[in-house]
Amino acid sequence: MKAPIKVAVTGAAGQIGYSLLPRIASGSVFGPDQPVELRLIEIPNALKPLEGVVMELNDCSFPLLSNIVATADLDEGFSGANWALLVGSVPRKAGMERKDLLGINGKIFISQGAAIAKNAASDVRVVVVGNPCNTNCLIAMNNGRDVPSDRWFAMTRLDENRAKSQLATKAGVHSTAVSNVAIWGNHSSTLYPDFENAKINGKPVTSVITDTQWLENDFIKSVQLRGAAIIEARGLSSAKSAAHGVVDTVRSIIEPTAAGDFHSVALCSDGSYGIEAGLITSFPVRSNGSKLEIVQGLPLSDFSKGKIEATVNELKQEREMVKELIPA
């Protein structure tokens, strides 16, 4: 039996937490032979509902769940964590952009970044989900600089999955036929779902879907605005698909990527594709199971370059909005 890994989850009493925790505890994220200890972090006011979540997790009698710690103390919560999934933060309401949350949510990530650096395991990897996730991740990373910058991620996998679903529906194929979908930039209404490098059954999307007008307009907009459409329909932001996005994000970091394919995650730019180093930007990535790398050399048309520039510019604006939260 392997030793348990410690997985810290913030916002554990929230709606994403409710969908995500059983996936982790049942082995869907770290594998069917990997025991996990859950370290659930909430604000003091949410400790009571968190107690209910813990009761339900216990009632599932998950074979792989070795222990649960529930706490409002960041030092205790992140102690020894091998993974920190930062979900806890306020979701937007209808009519808001995700960056409108920066004033409320940004400061949460100062203390969380610092507490991760102080308490987590030396191999900790961090995935920020709470919005606006790229800039929240930037804040956390810069307040937790003892953790190397290649361990910090923000989630754009839900956007990749959404793009696959839209392309599959348009082409009349199953979403598993769609591969190589890069999401570039910010998890926001400027993100760029790159249909030019995407494939359907191994062929360029543009040779299967010849409706260029749809690809350049409706498709991009549908992915950019999907989160808002869910809020409009549900009265609440996406939770099940977001939790599934977290599962896919972690798995595509720790498991080898299928030959020729890639996935999307926001990480600390190293200057690839001319994107300013240090920005938490979504890129196409490949993993060999232990090392994750940005896919190099994808051809980008002027159309794609313009879209990427716009979303990266928004990331720079968001960084400017939170400059007081980032130590020099």
Ligand SMILES: NC(=O)C1=CN([C@@H]2O[C@H](COP(=O)(O)OP(=O)(O)OC[C@H]3O[C@@H](n4cnc5c(N)ncnc54)[C@H](O)[C@@H]3O)[C@@H](O)[C@H]2O)C=CC1
């Ligand atoms: N990156 C992505 O693709 C997606 C991101 N999100 C974002 O995820 C976040 C969480 O969404 P939901 O679970 O639906 O919200 P929710 O409101 O149901 O749950 C959030 C939980 O976070 C807790 N929380 C707030 N501040 C905290 C802190 N400082 N420390 C620990 N916990 C804290 C709250 O008490 C609450 O239980 C939101 O910011 C939402 O916009 C949602 C969907 C997709």
Ligand SMILES: O=C([O-])CC(=O)C(=O)O
């Ligand atoms: O749109 C939102 O506020 C929640 C989110 O990030 C998403 O569903 O992609």
